[in-house]
Amino acid sequence: KQEVTQIPAALSVPEGENLVLNCSFTDSAIYNLQWFRQDPGKGLTSLLLIQSSQREQTSGRLNASLDKSSGRSTLYIAASQPGDSATYLCAVKRGGSYIPTFGRGTSLIVHP
């Protein structure tokens, strides 16, 4: 069974900092990994999807990397802004399964 862990559970940083969010998974035979953000009281918004054959994906100030052998993905946020405050979740789709498994998320606060 795939288990997904996100560390830290919560993070508070001043505006402008570069930061890294971590996602670990137990089964390296993954199909893809997707990062989402969730604003309070809202659904999930997709940020980046990395296929198992890829090492990283970039979108604006966001960069997600994938290291299957170590069972890790990181989401790098450059020059953080207060608008980045949200909960960030990763979801791993294991090979042979069509059910993404979610971590519990990292709650990020970027203060001015």
Added chain:
Amino acid sequence: GAGVSQSPSNKVTEKGKDVELRCDPISGHTALYWYRQSLGQGLEFLIYFQGNSAPDKSGLPSDRFSAERTGGSVSTLTIQRTQQEDSAVYLCASSPQLGGANVLTFGAGSRLTVL
């Protein structure tokens, strides 16, 4: 439609009543998922549908929960004889197909409160 639409956005019900939650996926998306998010918990998989294939119901927590998808589009999640522990946000997601590099798109969720 432009996105995944869920209704109602909020539902308050009394213990023992039945509730229906609706999900209208993005047009053309063949895969549809239901997840549940309880306070302080991660997303818990409930059920998924792919086209006209039999759904995977492996995540449904009890036989009080059921779901159907009519015409390969709109889906309804039904909870019978609701209990207080059913209180959660129920999230629906769709994707163009089940596998591949297909991004999951979520709706805003239906918040269920069982008194």
